[in-house]
Amino acid sequence: MPGSRVSAFEAIERPALKALPAQALRLARFKRARVNIDYHVELDGHYYSVPHRFVRAEAWLRICTGTVEVFINRERVAVHAYNSRRGTHSTLPDHMPAAHRAHLQWSPQRLIDWGARIGPACAQLVRWQMDSRPHPEQGYRACLGLLRLARQFGEARLEAACARALALGATRYRSVKSILENGLDRQGLNDTAAEQASLPLHENVRGSEYYH
Numbered sequence: 404m405p406g407s408r409v410s411a412f413e414a415i416e417r418p419a420l421k422a423l424p425a426q427a428l429r430l431a432r433f434k435r436a437r438v439n440i441d442y443h444v445e446l447d448g449h450y451y452s453v454p455h456r457f458v459r460a461e462a463w464l465r466i467c468t469g470t471v472e473v474f475i476n477r478e479r480v481a482v483h484a485y486n487s488r489r490g491t492h493s494t495l496p497d498h499m500p501a502a503h504r505a506h507l508q509w510s511p512q513r514l515i516d517w518g519a520r521i522g523p524a525c526a527q528l529v530r531w532q533m534d535s536r537p538h539p540e541q542g543y544r545a546c547l548g549l550l551r552l553a554r555q556f557g558e559a560r561l562e563a564a565c566a567r568a569l570a571l572g573a574t575r576y577r578s579v580k581s582i583l584e585n586g587l588d589r590q591g592l593n594d595t596a597a598e599q600a601s602l603p604l605h606e607n608v609r610g611s612e613y614y615h
Contacts, residue, residue, distance in 0.1 A: 448489030
């Protein structure tokens with residue numbers, strides 16, 4: 404062919420060139436994930452929210468320097484700042500169901516104050532839920548569960564159930580719920596329960612009421 408590489412470039416390739424991108428190409432890595440029932444996906448031990456309607460959907464995560472993008476069916480549905488803290492959550496309020504957004508108004512201190520208004524046993528159980536869990540979110544969910552029990556069974560019964568749960572060392576939310584559902588809050592504590600009251604409060608010391 405006539406000419407050289409330079410003449411071919413000038414005649415054919417240069418006219419076809421476009422301007423360089425305004426920003427340099429960002430290298431990214433990808434990870435397949437599934438949206439959990441709590442509308443979060445996991446990456447490196449941290450949990451990122453997506454709109455709750457995508458629960459159980461398969462997603463792809465695009466991880467660049469400082470950002471995490473979530474794609475479902477080739478559509479970007481969420482963007483978060485990358486967080487290296489393991490066991491914690493990055494949650495956007497717009498991703499939450501309406502019922503969960505309503506719970507945002509319940510701060511930890513407000514929950515503690517609410518428990519104190521119910522009675523001393525409920526206040527002690529609320530504080531235990533907040534202070535004894537490895538992650539505050541776990542205790543927070545349990546306290547919101549106690550709040551639902553108060554609306555369902557009444558404040559007086561909840562206080563009696565909390566007192567029984569504390570005496571038996573059965574301090575989990577589901578233990579208090581079991582006491583109420585079985586009407587055990589209306590019964591007096593027997594000698595066995597009184598002996599169990601001396602046991603330390605710990606989530607692994609569940610008491611007999613746990614097995615009802």
